[in-house]
């Protein structure tokens with residue numbers, strides 16, 4: 001039996017990038033999905049997965065920053081599939097700017113999507129998980145903020161670090177009610193978000209900015225979205241039944257080197 005057979009998962013930010021990678025892996029392991037995204041492209045992505053894996057999928061076009069919309073997405077998931085076992089809180093945004101040029105509006109945009117979006121998703125799904133007596137939540141944090149940061153990431157780093165705190169508190173609060181909450185701390189994967197960051201970092205040669213990321217990673221490459229999807233599948237499945245409150249780094253070793261100059265290779 002596939003590891004997510006019979007499980008129902010709600011995945012936010014599922015139209016593209018990592019969310020698409022997560023949805024692909026979930027569909028391949030037999031999960032039924034509600035794919036949520038701000039972009040109506042989510043239906044195209046879902047159609048591809050229905051064709052490829054025969055997966056049962058509904059889509060919901062909505063904004064994670066809007067609590068009522070997330071409540072509706074969770075309700076529609078349960079109406080369609082009878083339960084809601086896993087939530088992948090993946091939708092997030094990142095805009096780079098020097099701190100003195102970063103406006104309060106930019107700060108609030110990150111807080112609304114990256115923090116309140118995850119908060120709203122958890123608020124929407126937890127009542128169903130409590131009723132079922134079981135659930136798993138996987139939150140997309142980052143190595144950025146909690147472990148490392150690059151210049152220009154103040155708003156992004158602040159919000160991603162906050163998600164580690166939310167993960168730990170929800171994990172301890174719901175541990176005895178059988179809801180597990182874990183977060184991923186990803187380094188870099190090539191997605192539309194990272195392609196946009198590359199343009200902001202090096203407008204003349206964004207491809208070079210991406211190649212330079214890989215140089216700093218001991219594995220000399222960025223993650224594939226489906227590699228991140230595999231981690232989300234493990235954390236959502238019963239295989240990780242004794243894991244809660246964990247922050248799992250998935251970064252090809254990018255946070256390991258102490259220097260770029262000392263060593264034997």
Ligand SMILES: NC(=O)c1ccc[n+]([C@@H]2O[C@H](COP(=O)([O-])OP(=O)(O)OC[C@H]3O[C@@H](n4cnc5c(N)ncnc54)[C@H](O)[C@@H]3O)[C@@H](O)[C@H]2O)c1
Pocket residue numbers: 012013014015016017018019036037038039062063064065090091092093094113117140141142143185186187188189190191192193194
């Ligand atoms: N790509 C990376 O290298 C990387 C590294 C660390 C963490 N992350 C985190 O992983 C998550 C996904 O990143 P990505 O690179 O795939 O991003 P992306 O920008 O490539 O894709 C994000 C998806 O989320 C959707 N989305 C954006 N705002 C939304 C909103 N308010 N409501 C609903 N959907 C919304 C977008 O339409 C898009 O489909 C983010 O939380 C990001 O912070 C990414």
